Amino acid sequence: MRGAVLLALCALGCAPKAVRVGSKNFTEGVILGEVAARACAAGGAVTEHRRQLGGTAVLWRALRSGEIDAYPEYTGTLASELLRGVDARDLRGMRRALAREGVAMTAPLGFNNTYAIGVPEALASARGLRTLSDLQREPGLALGLSHEFLDRADGWAGLRARYGLPQRDVRGMDHDLAYRALSSGAIQATDLYTTDAEIAWHRLRVLSDDREYFPEYSAVLLYRADLPRRSPSCARALESLGGSLDAATMIDLNDQVKRRRRTESSVAAAWLEAHRGLRSAVASEGRAERVWQRTREHLAMVLSSLLAAVLCAVPLGVAAAKRPRLGTLVLGAAGVLQTVPSLALLVLLIPLLGIGAAPAVAALFLYSLLPIVQNTVAGLRGISPALRESAEALGLPPFARLRLVELPLALPSILAGVKTAAVINVGTATLGAMVGAGGYGQPILRGIRLDSTSTIMEGALPAAALALLTQALFACIERVAVPRSLRGGR
Amino acid sequence: MTAHGPTAASLVGVMKRYGGAVALGPIDLDVPVGRTTVLLGPSGCGKSTLLRLINGLIAPDEGTLRVLGEGVTPASVEALRRRVGYVIQEGGLFPHLSARQNVALLPRWLRWETPRIDARVAELAALARLPEALLDRHPGELSGGQRQRVALMRALALDPEMLLLDEPLGALDPMVRAELQRDLREVFRTLGKTVVLVTHDLREARHFGDLVVLLRDGRVVQRGPLSALESAPSEGFVRDFLDAWREAP
Numbered sequence: 001m002r003g004a005v006l007l008a009l010c011a012l013g014c015a016p017k018a019v020r021v022g023s024k025n026f027t028e029g030v031i032l033g034e035v036a037a038r039a040c041a042a043g044g045a046v047t048e049h050r051r052q053l054g055g056t057a058v059l060w061r062a063l064r065s066g067e068i069d070a071y072p073e074y075t076g077t078l079a080s081e082l083l084r085g086v087d088a089r090d091l092r093g094m095r096r097a098l099a100r101e102g103v104a105m106t107a108p109l110g111f112n113n114t115y116a117i118g119v120p121e122a123l124a125s126a127r128g129l130r131t132l133s134d135l136q137r138e139p140g141l142a143l144g145l146s147h148e149f150l151d152r153a154d155g156w157a158g159l160r161a162r163y164g165l166p167q168r169d170v171r172g173m174d175h176d177l178a179y180r181a182l183s184s185g186a187i188q189a190t191d192l193y194t195t196d197a198e199i200a201w202h203r204l205r206v207l208s209d210d211r212e213y214f215p216e217y218s219a220v221l222l223y224r225a226d227l228p229r230r231s232p233s234c235a236r237a238l239e240s241l242g243g244s245l246d247a248a249t250m251i252d253l254n255d256q257v258k259r260r261r262r263t264e265s266s267v268a269a270a271w272l273e274a275h276r277g278l279r280s281a282v283a284s285e286g287r288a289e290r291v292w293q294r295t296r297e298h299l300a301m302v303l304s305s306l307l308a309a310v311l312c313a314v315p316l317g318v319a320a321a322k323r324p325r326l327g328t329l330v331l332g333a334a335g336v337l338q339t340v341p342s343l344a345l346l347v348l349l350i351p352l353l354g355i356g357a358a359p360a361v362a363a364l365f366l367y368s369l370l371p372i373v374q375n376t377v378a379g380l381r382g383i384s385p386a387l388r389e390s391a392e393a394l395g396l397p398p399f400a401r402l403r404l405v406e407l408p409l410a411l412p413s414i415l416a417g418v419k420t421a422a423v424i425n426v427g428t429a430t431l432g433a434m435v436g437a438g439g440y441g442q443p444i445l446r447g448i449r450l451d452s453t454s455t456i457m458e459g460a461l462p463a464a465a466l467a468l469l470t471q472a473l474f475a476c477i478e479r480v481a482v483p484r485s486l487r488g489g490r
Numbered sequence: 491m492t493a494h495g496p497t498a499a500s501l502v503g504v505m506k507r508y509g510g511a512v513a514l515g516p517i518d519l520d521v522p523v524g525r526t527t528v529l530l531g532p533s534g535c536g537k538s539t540l541l542r543l544i545n546g547l548i549a550p551d552e553g554t555l556r557v558l559g560e561g562v563t564p565a566s567v568e569a570l571r572r573r574v575g576y577v578i579q580e581g582g583l584f585p586h587l588s589a590r591q592n593v594a595l596l597p598r599w600l601r602w603e604t605p606r607i608d609a610r611v612a613e614l615a616a617l618a619r620l621p622e623a624l625l626d627r628h629p630g631e632l633s634g635g636q637r638q639r640v641a642l643m644r645a646l647a648l649d650p651e652m653l654l655l656d657e658p659l660g661a662l663d664p665m666v667r668a669e670l671q672r673d674l675r676e677v678f679r680t681l682g683k684t685v686v687l688v689t690h691d692l693r694e695a696r697h698f699g700d701l702v703v704l705l706r707d708g709r710v711v712q713r714g715p716l717s718a719l720e721s722a723p724s725e726g727f728v729r730d731f732l733d734a735w736r737e738a739p
């Protein structure tokens with residue numbers, strides 16, 4: 001199954017074995033992935049960046065299974081989620097634990113993206129605030145903290161205890177509101193991540209964690225232990241990035257993407273050129289090419305899954321219609337599949353099929369089964385007993401009856417099922433972007449990440465258009481394939 | 491109740507039940523070759539069930555059944571059906587096929603060559619008096635009488651040895667009905683085939699039947715020429731049945 005799907009997709013563009021860099025689905029991750037991929041490419045390796053693949057679990061699994069060769073990660077995440085019993089500040093222990101998984105780690109890139117408390121720069125310099133300890137002198141400061149930070153045991157409660165903070169005016173509020181409240185002066189401090197673009201944007205000073213309360217989340221690049229053998233230049237390029245990015249730089253890069261709406265590619269390329277002397281081309285594909293590329297990916301997913309589903313579901317539907325007990329079983333199973341949330345199904349399929357188009361196609365295939373099986377069964381069961389008897393009375397054997405009489409009579413219903421599946425697929429395929437399958441979901445995800453409606457529309461509008469087109473296409477197919485006598489309302 | 495001469499179908503002690511209720515039988519019956527046998531009787535008496543048995547669409551629960559010299563077994567039944575033309579009660583034309591495609595369905599499946607099929611369809615259209623212009627219409631675009639002509643053509647396509655017709659004129663208006671009755675009888679005479687025709691209409695039985703089989707509650711009440719039924723009814727039911735028709739408008 002996987003082989004067949006991959007084969008089908010290979011026809012749509014299989015590149016020679018390249019170094020593949022992955023990245024998580026958030027801006028900083030994508031920028032770092034882009035920096036890593038471009039650094040590799042500048043060293044001469046054929047490199048591919050599979051961006052915004054999903055969350056930690058997806059990337060980690062993809063790295064170990066060899067579907068990607070490298071991705072940016074944080075030491076805190078490694079310590080708390082991926083490697084048990086290793087301290088985030090113990091790099092040597094971490095390297096040993098990683099080596100057991102066949103993974104290597106670069107030196108820390110140079111910044112620590114963790115929780116922090118930010119204070120407006122003006123206020124901070126007026127009162128001489130540099131560290132969290134300095135807050136002990138400011139009992140009147142109003143704090144606006146995110147609900148999550150307030151609730152976590154290792155959030156506000158622990159911070160107050162560690163530093164003996166005296167502030168009484170502590171409010172829970174939404175993160176975006178907190179920034180607004182800071183600029184209006186309603187609060188004087190908030191929690192944030194140390195590399196948030198908003199730090200630059202709202203001119204905040206990040207107070208240093210002088211008592212090392214917050215966990216260490218140093219950015220590193222993870223890569224497969226076999227990479228230095230397969231592409232020495234790439235491994236060297238990744239290692240050379242260690243220590244090259246400090247927090248101020250990262251804040252700036254995030255800010256360029258988030259606020260100034262530059263692409264991660266161009267921001268990464270500009271930084272590599274200015275600070276590392278590495279030139280790399282930024283493919284300035286226009287919107288049309290981008291949409292066309294997404295369209296191809298999207299269509300490939302929808303068509304291959306739909307074709308496979310028709311080939312499986314129609315025979316299943318025939319069997320189900322002929323044998324009521326089997327029918328109950330088949331319809332029940334297909335119905336249960338339908339109730340698995342699409343995102344969950346995609347994630348469940350990753351261990352079996354890896355990342356990329358394969359799990360997306362498989363999920364779409366599974367979702368397509370129910371409507372087609374159901375309508376095939378309904379179409380066949382709906383044939384009047386008189387017609388059924390008539391076909392039998394002619395002396396046609398069962399298979400000929402099926403082919404010449406029953407399936408043609410059930411065709412309108414079967415087509416309606418395929419249409420339903422196709423329209424659902426066009427919509428659901430947008431989720432494929434979460435597992436690296438591309439398609440119209442890619443700009444939607446990116447748009448959500450960057451809070452950019454126009455980017456979201458770049459995916460949402462074509463997806464809607466494709467759904468309408470699918471409807472129209474099926475109306476045409478129906479007109480051609482179904483004799484006028486079988487069409488509705490005769 | 492044995493017929494004189496050869497039989498196209500013979501039933502001995504045949505019984506068919508549906509979930510315990512007897513639909514037909516026990517019944518002994520011979521269908522003579524080359525003649526028209528009319529199955530007559532009130533609704534629900536088992537006429538269609540008898541035709542289905544002869545065509546092997548259902549199997550008897552008891553008794554023996556031979557059709558065209560053969561026993562009816564799962565292995566033989568499909569070949570047998572192709573030697574028996576059957577027009578089911580509702581006509582049973584396939585709505586997704588044109589009249590021509592309906593008639594040609596079986597020949598095409600048997601891989602007859604197109605010229606042979608075309609010739610056969612034309613021949614049948616002439617026989618069934620169906621204008622050839624109507625051949626390319628779908629059943630939904632034909633009148634009830636035209637549909638029955640097409641159904642007859644389809645049943646005759648392979649030139650079967652026996653023809654089973656289940657109320658072929660059931661739902662037609664009187665004018666069309668009379669015309670089709672004449673044409674059908676003409677066809678039967680021309681072809682000299684064994685015909686078993688179901689009706690619950692006495693006048694129709696008189697029109698077609700050399701031989702009438704009157705059924706009641708799944709059993710044969712009387713068998714013979716209609717004149718014999720009229721002159722010497724075997725029991726009260728025969729008289730009542732005939733009287734009911736005499737009084738009818």
Ligand SMILES: Nc1ncnc2c1ncn2[C@@H]1O[C@H](COP(=O)(O)OP(=O)(O)OP(=O)(O)O)[C@@H](O)[C@H]1O
Pocket residue numbers: 508512513514532533534535536537538539540579690
């Ligand atoms: N598939 C079936 N399942 C159960 N009972 C059936 C079935 N087919 C026929 N019967 C019963 O068998 C009996 C004979 O039915 P049949 O169709 O042979 O009657 P008929 O003489 O053709 O009637 P009509 O003139 O109304 O067509 C009826 O009582 C009918 O209800």
Ligand SMILES: [Mg+2]
Pocket residue numbers: 537538539579656
């Ligand atoms: Mg009947």
